[in-house]
Amino acid sequence: MKHIKTLNTRKLQNTIKKGGCGECQTSCCTVGNQTCEQCK
Amino acid sequence: MVHQYKNNGYNIVLDVNSGAVHIVDDIVYDVLPLYEDQSEDEIIASLKGTYAIDELKEAIAEIGELKEAGALFTPDAYEDYISECTEQPTVVKALCLHIAHDCNLACRYCFAEEGEYHGKREIMSFEVGKAALDFLIKASGNRRNLEVDFFGGEPTLNFQVVKQLVAYGREQEKVHNKKFRFTLTTNGVLLNDEIMEFANQEMSNVVLSIDGRKDVNDKMRPFPNGTGSYHLIVPKFQKLAESRQQDNYYVRGTYTRHNLDFSKDVLHLADLGFRQISIEPVVAEETEDYAIREEDLPQLYEEYDKLAQEMIRRQKEGKGFQFFHFMIDLEGGPCVAKRLSGCGSGTEYLAVTPWGDFYPCHQFVGNDQFLMGNVWEGVNNTALQRIFKGCNVYAKEKCRSCFARFYCSGGCAANAYHFHGDIKETYEIGCALQKKRIECAIMMKAALAQE
Structure with a gap:
């Protein structure tokens, strides 16, 4: 694209199906940075 | 919902509901606010005095393409989904063990009041800790990864029990097919070779408390006799950080109104050789002389901008370091x-007092309104548990329309309670700083992506 450069390809809406397993670390890990094995 | 802002020369666009981040030129930046409410002809009529019509058409087409791909103006489809999640059975997967309600420092801002949490000095017995681990194994259901934080007060004042509990946990994880992730938070006063070796063997993360420059640290983190702690802890922390290969630890400090130029404290810690750093704003009653006030925000925004730019410079020179509040994975x-x-907090995560009582997290300990049960009877205040379980982004009016909601998750329940008496409220100064940090963190990704 000429006017827009996109930095990332992952979309949050795609994590609904396999997310929610709860095996991730608790955060207070910040919530923005940690991915559990299932979502990798 | 789209959030757009300028920082350090970049035009940045965050598509909130997909998490997509775009760097755009001035044309797209000016078209975006009009895109959802105006037709192509109306947008062109509005902006043709500034940009060429062909360029405007290209920009509008590119925006349309990204919208079609689910990376711009993505609708919020999560509210029903989070309701489903809330209805799942509650399991506990993490405990914060208050190994010692006692401390050998007298930090001025400590919410635990020299480690006592508004109560008496007491240390946790092995029996209470063992019962807590047994509870966690049982209450965690099918969850395999469990976390136990050794916290205080100062946990090294009761180090023998820490060692016993880790040994017990390691035995039990084999029996029950669980995996314990232990962490230790310490002020460093009693840190010695034995504790370091043990921490390196057993602790997945170690948090080392220090506020930054010597005068800043010693003003807020003195011994009870008033002398400073900096000279004692720095060499120990440097040794421990090196022995952990500069990973899986944080030097963690608090900035207050007395050091609004906190970026200097972050850089001081980096110059001491630390590579994992967190310096965070104090949360305190407005009446305290060191409390952050709304009028301080512009200066704090500048500090975060300065820090982000310096971190980019150091990263490019191969001298980068991590700053907890700028960590973001796009x-x-x-x-x-x-x-x-x-x-x-209050659902998957509980704090445990030295005598075995449960609270939603360490910041509620000592407030009887938030007593949730104990290690022998389990969680018996299920009404309170339900309140915490319902405390998600959609339960907080101010969060529903906030661009930062997927990066802060609605903020800290304890801060909301302490400022407004309601865990579903928000702590405004905390929100303002969180939003600024997210903007800086995304800008850093943009700057480093250009390399």
Whole structure:
């Protein structure tokens, strides 16, 4: 694209199906940075 | 919902509901606010005095393409989903063990009041800690990864029990097919070779408390006799950080109104050789002389900008370091369920007092309104548990329309309670700083992506 450069390809809406397993670390890990094995 | 802002020469666009981040030129930046409410002809009529019509058409087409791909103006489809998540059975997967309600420092801002948490000095017995681990194994259901934080007060004042509990946990994880992730938070006063060796063997993360420059640290973190702690702890922390290969630890400090130029403290710690750093704003009653005030925000925004730019410079020179509040993973990061439900305090995560009582997290300890049960009877205040379980982004009016909601998860329940008496409220100064930090963190990704 000429006017827009996109930095990332992952979309949050795609994590609904396999997310929610709860095996991730608790955060207070910040919530923005940690991915559990299932979502990798 | 789209959030757009300028920082350090970049035009940055965050598509909130997909998490997509775009760097755009001035044309797209000016078209975006009009895109959802105006037709192509109306947008062109509005902006043709500034940009060429062909360029405007190209920009509008590119925006349309990204919208079609689910990376711009993505609708919020998560509210029903989070309701489903809330209805799942509650399991506990993490405990914060208050190994010692006692401390050998007298930090001025400590919410635990020299480690006593508004109560008496006491240390946790092995029996109470063992019962806590047994409870966690049982209450965690099918969850395999469990976390136990050794916290205080100062946990090294009761180090023998820490060692006993880790040994017990390691035995039990084999029996029950669980995996314990232990962490230790210490002020460093009693840190010695034995504790370091043990921490390197057993602790997945170690948090080392220090506020930055010597005068800043010693003003807020003195011994009870008033002398400073900096000279004693720095060499120990440097040794421990090196022995952990500069990973899986944080030097963690608090900035207050007395050091609004906190970026200097972050850089001081980096110059001491630390590579994992967190310096965070104090949360305190407005009446305290060191409390952050709303009028301080412009200066704090500048500090975060300065820090971000300096971190980019150092990263490019091969001298980079991590800053906890700028850590953001645009390609990964947790799933939506995790982002919307937050830290899990009062549900997945509980604090345990030395005598075995449960509270939603360490910041509620000592407030009887928030007593949730104990290690022998389990969680018996299920009404309170339900309140915390319902405390997600959609339960907080101010969060529903906030661009940062997928990166902060609705903020800290304890801060909301302490400022407004309601865990579903928000702590405004905390929100303002969180939003600024997210903007800086995304800008850093943009700057480093250009390399």
